[in-house]
Amino acid sequence: MNPQRPDRDTLMAYADGQLDAARSAEVERYLEYEARLALNGDVPPHGARSSVSAEIAALQAQNLALREALAPMLDEPVPARLLQPLAPPARPWVRAAAVALWIGVGAAAGSLATREALQQNSPVVTTQNESEGMQHFVRQAELAYAVYTPDARRPVEVREGSDLTTWLSRRLQRPIVAPDTLPGGLVLMGGRLLPGMPGKPAAQLMYQDAQGHRVTVYLRGMAKPTAEISFRIVPGKPASTFYWVDRQWGYALTGDLPRAQLLDAARVLYQRYTADDPSALPGSTAAPQA
Amino acid sequence: MADRHQLLTEQIPHLRRYARVLHAGRMADADDLVQDTLERAVNKWGLWRGVGSVRPWLFSIMHNLFVDHCAVRNAQATESLDELPDAAHPAQAATQELHLEALELLAALQRLTVPLREVLLLVAVEGLSYTEAAKALGVPTGTVMSRLSRARSQLWQLTNGEGAQRPALRIIDGQRSVG
Numbered sequence: 038m039n040p041q042r043p044d045r046d047t048l049m050a051y052a053d054g055q056l057d058a059a060r061s062a063e064v065e066r067y068l069e070y071e072a073r074l075a076l077n078g079d080v081p082p083h084g085a086r087s088s089v090s091a092e093i094a095a096l097q098a099q100n101l102a103l104r105e106a107l108a109p110m111l112d113e114p115v116p117a118r119l120l121q122p123l124a125p126p127a128r129p130w131v132r133a134a135a136v137a138l139w140i141g142v143g144a145a146a147g148s149l150a151t152r153e154a155l156q157q158n159s160p161v162v163t164t165q166n167e168s169e170g171m172q173h174f175v176r177q178a179e180l181a182y183a184v185y186t187p188d189a190r191r192p193v194e195v196r197e198g199s200d201l202t203t204w205l206s207r208r209l210q211r212p213i214v215a216p217d218t219l220p221g222g223l224v225l226m227g228g229r230l231l232p233g234m235p236g237k238p239a240a241q242l243m244y245q246d247a248q249g250h251r252v253t254v255y256l257r258g259m260a261k262p263t264a265e266i267s268f269r270i271v272p273g274k275p276a277s278t279f280y281w282v283d284r285q286w287g288y289a290l291t292g293d294l295p296r297a298q299l300l301d302a303a304r305v306l307y308q309r310y311t312a313d314d315p316s317a318l319p320g321s322t323a324a325p326q327a
Numbered sequence: 328m329a330d331r332h333q334l335l336t337e338q339i340p341h342l343r344r345y346a347r348v349l350h351a352g353r354m355a356d357a358d359d360l361v362q363d364t365l366e367r368a369v370n371k372w373g374l375w376r377g378v379g380s381v382r383p384w385l386f387s388i389m390h391n392l393f394v395d396h397c398a399v400r401n402a403q404a405t406e407s408l409d410e411l412p413d414a415a416h417p418a419q420a421a422t423q424e425l426h427l428e429a430l431e432l433l434a435a436l437q438r439l440t441v442p443l444r445e446v447l448l449l450v451a452v453e454g455l456s457y458t459e460a461a462k463a464l465g466v467p468t469g470t471v472m473s474r475l476s477r478a479r480s481q482l483w484q485l486t487n488g489e490g491a492q493r494p495a496l497r498i499i500d501g502q503r504s505v506g
Contacts, residue, residue, distance in 0.1 A: 046472055049479075053450055055457050099479060100451040103436070106429035107452050110347065111340040119339055119361055123332050123369065184336060 052096035178255035178289035193227030220301035233257035252292030387463035435485035443478035
């Protein structure tokens with residue numbers, strides 16, 4: 038007895054992979070029967086209708102076309118505002134930990150070449166507002182790290198090269214330097230532009246070492262006048278963030294690496310950014326420098 | 328906590344895509360919807376049983392929010408676009424890389440009614456089972472199948488039929504000026 042032609046719903050479910058094994062087998066029995074007929078040159082049982090195999094192929098081709106047309110949307114960078122709801126609402130422990138660690142880092146900072154410079158013109162002042170602004174800044178840096186470093190296909194928007202720094206410098210309206218390497222075998226991959234604060238876009242640079250560990254540098258202009266801050270650390274799991282503020286610009290270095298190594302990298306960045314004087318800031322009106 | 332954060336972060340691109348198809352390419356509206364969905368997911372995290380993928384559950388939240396949103400919008404027909412200034416969005420560049428056929432297909436997709444678009448997205452693109460899609464949309468499985476069937480033949484006609492037109496694709500919201 039010849040198998041029954043599957044109805045339209047069954048074909049669709051088959052094309053979508055929704056049938057259980059038994060019902061899939063029924064469809065396949067019919068497909069074999071149809072193929073045998075075609076091979077023998079017999080009149081197909083469907084008359085003028087298209088063959089079952091053609092219908093299934095058309096359905097699957099349409100699925101595939103839709104998937105391909107919509108696939109590029111998945112690669113688009115996620116705006117930072119969408120990550121806000123995911124951040125833990127308030128993390129008093131972060132501030133406490135930061136303060137506690139500051140003591141330890143302060144001791145470590147004693148070895149920094151930058152120590153004097155920092156001490157001379159930037160006493161560490163932590164007002165309530167500044168602290169909140171800094172928390173927000175650090176959170177943005179952490180989120181940008183968390184979102185983009187795991188990305189296998191498109192971790193950076195623009196690969197390293199002169200285009201990268203030219204573009205970021207133009208968009209942030211200040212010289213952006215991106216050292217090719219940082220201590221610990223970290224090599225520059227590239228970077229991207231991110232929403233920061235209104236009128237103050239942020240830049241992210243990404244580095245990778247030979248073991249595939251990725252480290253990000255996040256920087257933007259601070260929204261409000263902010264006292265300068267020397268190196269601080271926010272320990273995290275797994276990635277920790279070093280941050281500092283220099284001449285109204287916030288810098289954060291985030292990575293899942295030993296603290297000493299992060300500190301070395303942070304030091305090099307600090308030096309590079311101090312050497313490149315960004316005094317020609319467009320928004321420098323907000324900077325009552327003492 | 329870390330798990331929840333990671334699970335949700337991974338789903339954001341899929342949520343954005345779904346939202347954009349629902350909102351016919353209006354990016355700002357779409358991202359508002361994603362944001363609301365994420366907020367609700369965080370608040371209602373306990374309701375997700377941790378069985379299977381979290382994605383169908385998120386889609387169901389988004390679907391319900393969208394339905395509510397449309398009801399409110401129809402009632403008051405006012406709109407506020409208070410969004411943060413975005414960086415220049417690469418959606419345009421991304422779509423420019425697409426072939427003309429893909430652009431036609433996307434344009435045709437936007438001409439379907441929302442319920443038809445939804446089933447296509449959930450089943451054909453996101454790979455949800457009929458049962459999962461039915462749960463996400465709050466309709467019987469039979470409805471999912473009949474909508475799918477209609478969606479497919481309409482899409483087929485729009486792209487291959489004689490009445491195939493090429494309306495401008497609204498991936499970028501025309502109201503948002505650049506620069």
